[in-house]
Amino acid sequence: MTTSERTEPLAAGETMLDDATLVAxxxxxxxxxxxxxxxxxxxxxxxxALRMLGNKGDAEDVVQEVFLVAWRRLDQLQEDAAFVGWLYRMTTNRCLNVIRARKPVADVELDQQESAGSVGRPDRAAETSAQMAALTGALDQLTAEQRACWLLREVHGRSYEEIAKAIGATTTAVRGRIARARAQLAEVMAPWR
Structure with missing residues (x-):
């Protein structure tokens, strides 16, 4: 089921509404x-935002700002069905602006929750923690644009076309950034295979 096909009730007793209807x-x-x-x-x-910025406060600020701007500019959206892509584009661009405004490159913290298999096994928990630290460090070494492309594709499942629109690049550039990010990440993560 795609995001635009998802439905939720608007209020008790009302029918299920898809994204485009809610946007309208x-x-x-x-x-x-x-x-x-x-x-x-x-x-x-x-x-x-959290994965791009690595800071909960910054991520919360970005998301709040994105939804406020989206509300104010909703009348500028050409197609109701394009709302989700528009949100991803605004969130990505705002995160890139925050990253560029920082003096040092921010650490990217991924959710470091232990896997169910590591509960009660300190050796497995330590290994998982080391893997997450390696991945966090590897993501930190990517350019902001590579990190954005990789996260949008691998974590959020967005298409190359959606990513290109979100970051204002061609699909060829997006594919190149993702390929370079994957190669860099694979090299760093090789010991964990």
Whole structure:
């Protein structure tokens, strides 16, 4: 089921609404419809921002700003069905701006929750922690654009075309950045295979 096919109730007793319908209603000024869109997409946008920025506070600020800007500019969106891609594009661009504004390159912290298999096994927990630290370090070595492309593709499952629109590049450039990111990550992660 694609994101645009997903449906959730708008209010008790109402029928299930897809993303495009909620966007259309929100564009007409229906605040409850926009609230549903925020609830539906704040998690994915936050996870993207957190992985790009490595800082919970910065990620929260970016997501809050993105949804506020989206609400204010909703009338500028050409197609209701393009809302999700628009959110990814705004979130990615805002994160890239935050990264560029920083003096040093930020550390990228991935969710470092232990896998279920490591519970009660200190050796497995230590190995998992070391792997996550290696991956975090490897992601930190990527350029901001490579990191954005890799995260959007590998973690968020976005298409090359969606990523290209989100970062303002060609699909060829996106494929190249992802290929370089994968090669760099594979090299760093080789000992963990």
């Amino acid at each position: 209603r929100a564009r007409d000024g229906e605040i409850r419809a926009y609230e549903q869109l925020v609830l539906r997409f704040q998690g994915p946008m936050y996870r993207l």
